[in-house]
Amino acid sequence: MGKDKFWGGRFEKEIDKKFFDFQKSIDFDWRLAKYDLYHSLVHVEVLKKEKIIKPQEAARLRQALKKILKEVEGRGFRPLKQSEDIHTEIHNRVSRQFPRQAEKLHSLRSRNDQIVFDEKMFLREEAESIEGKVRHVRLAFQRKARLHKKAFFISFTHTQRAQIIYFSQYLLAWYEFFSADEKKLNVFRKNLKLSLGAGAGSGVSLMQKHYQESLRKVGFSSESIEKIRNPLYTVSDRDFLIEFLFILSLLQMHLSRFCEDLIIYSSREFDYIELPEEFCTGSSLMPHKKNPDFLELVRGNTALVYSSLNAILVLLKSLPLAYNRDLQLDKNILFPVLDIIHKELDLLPSFVEKFKLKKDRINKVLREDYSLYATELAELLVRKGVSFSQAHRIVGELILYLEKEGKNLAGVPSAVLRKFHPYLSEEEVKNILNPAYILRKRGS
Numbered sequence: 087m088g089k090d091k092f093w094g095g096r097f098e099k100e101i102d103k104k105f106f107d108f109q110k111s112i113d114f115d116w117r118l119a120k121y122d123l124y125h126s127l128v129h130v131e132v133l134k135k136e137k138i139i140k141p142q143e144a145a146r147l148r149q150a151l152k153k154i155l156k157e158v159e160g161r162g163f164r165p166l167k168q169s170e171d172i173h174t175e176i177h178n179r180v181s182r183q184f185p186r187q188a189e190k191l192h193s194l195r196s197r198n199d200q201i202v203f204d205e206k207m208f209l210r211e212e213a214e215s216i217e218g219k220v221r222h223v224r225l226a227f228q229r230k231a232r233l234h235k236k237a238f239f240i241s242f243t244h245t246q247r248a249q250i251i252y253f254s255q256y257l258l259a260w261y262e263f264f265s266a267d268e269k270k271l272n273v274f275r276k277n278l279k280l281s282l283g284a285g286a287g288s289g290v291s292l293m294q295k296h297y298q299e300s301l302r303k304v305g306f307s308s309e310s311i312e313k314i315r316n317p318l319y320t321v322s323d324r325d326f327l328i329e330f331l332f333i334l335s336l337l338q339m340h341l342s343r344f345c346e347d348l349i350i351y352s353s354r355e356f357d358y359i360e361l362p363e364e365f366c367t368g369s370s371l372m373p374h375k376k377n378p379d380f381l382e383l384v385r386g387n388t389a390l391v392y393s394s395l396n397a398i399l400v401l402l403k404s405l406p407l408a409y410n411r412d413l414q415l416d417k418n419i420l421f422p423v424l425d426i427i428h429k430e431l432d433l434l435p436s437f438v439e440k441f442k443l444k445k446d447r448i449n450k451v452l453r454e455d456y457s458l459y460a461t462e463l464a465e466l467l468v469r470k471g472v473s474f475s476q477a478h479r480i481v482g483e484l485i486l487y488l489e490k491e492g493k494n495l496a497g498v499p500s501a502v503l504r505k506f507h508p509y510l511s512e513e514e515v516k517n518i519l520n521p522a523y524i525l526r527k528r529g530s
């Protein structure tokens with residue numbers, strides 16, 4: 087082994103300085119320090135069980151690793167410049183404390199095994215943390231829906247006004263989307279099991295039984311671990327990362343669609359929603375502007391999140407089994423996405439709480455736009471025995487007539503209505519032109 091690296095014996099020349107910088111990953115994989123320390127803590131137990139190290143040596147190594155773990159958890163951890171990756175970094179640090187014992191720490195172990203363990207453990211925690219944040223977003227929608235139980239809103243199809251709904255129904259649609267995301271994250275992390283001992287991909291002579299016992303000793307629950315069935319598979323597999331980025335892409339898509347809705351609804355043309363000033367910025371030129379920057383940036387972030395899913399698929403596309411250095415780059419794909427998602431989710435509950443429904447404006451639209459009642463009018467005829475296709479046509483003709491005459495449906499005398507169908511009367515229409523009545527009947 088070289089002085090600061092895990093390899094070097096068979097090399098006669100020093101590594102090219104610029105190439106060393108090009109290939110090292112410590113600048114970003116230091117985020118995995120905690121998980122790599124756990125790998126080492128388990129490995130120390132295994133080496134002790136296999137009598138490769140003595141109990142006193144194990145104690146020293148454990149002591150050194152726990153000291154570094156404290157630094158990492160206290161956020162006082164700064165990687166050394168010369169380490170090529172986090173695995174080397176931790177080894178070098180142990181070495182500084184107990185040089186002789188450190189020489190034995192990497193016995194019968196490969197970084198190919200370490201990295202896949204580190205990533206899985208990291209993702210289990212990340213998925214749990216994101217799941218918790220999505221729950222907060224979901225509950226924010228629920229709280230808002232409770233406050234707006236009977237407020238009216240308008241549903242759209244093809245971005246054209248469709249029917250009258252409760253605003254709470256609109257909000258609770260997002261509640262459903264985010265609870266689906268939450269469930270997916272939950273299932274994902276529970277299925278992602280940890281294992282050790284794949285070596286470089288061909289397995290090692292240490293017993294799987296000892297890995298399982300050691301994992302439990304270090305504190306991993308039986309549900310979170312599994313035996314390695316095929317080490318070649320274990321070190322080659324990054325499907326779990328693809329799956330995770332897919333779930334995050336779905337989540338981001340939901341966030342983006344919500345943002346798009348609110349950008350549209352808050353525009354002067356719609357004017358249904360008032361955005362909280364705390365989440366908007368102004369224009370440097372036009373004094374009147376209040377722009378929906380928060381929503382636009384979330385929508386814009388979708389480009390990078392979706393790209394990550396594509397990037398990871400392409401990264402894996404032609405990789406021969408088993409480990410290839412290309413895999414190091416999966417972290418460059420993953421980490422920026424996590425930073426984005428966390429920031430968005432941290433802001434969202436407060437945004438959801440603060441945006442306002444413009445009730446007066448909605449009620450004005452409901453008074454003026456009789457087309458929102460067209461479906462109910464057709465239903466009235468259907469309930470009186472008219473076939474649906476006939477009812478559909480009759481109401482369509484009535485709407486066309488009103489549009490051409492520039493009239494509102496309210497107040498059209500029965501004599502005129504009867505020309506369209508004898509079952510129509512001013513009285514019946516008046517009943518229909520009542521949002522509360524319609525929604526009570528619809529029962530959603």
Ligand code: ARG
Binds near residue numbers: 115171197411414415
């Ligand atoms: N840093 C690598 C990665 O992130 C793991 C180290 C494996 N390196 C190696 N030369 N086998 O995938």
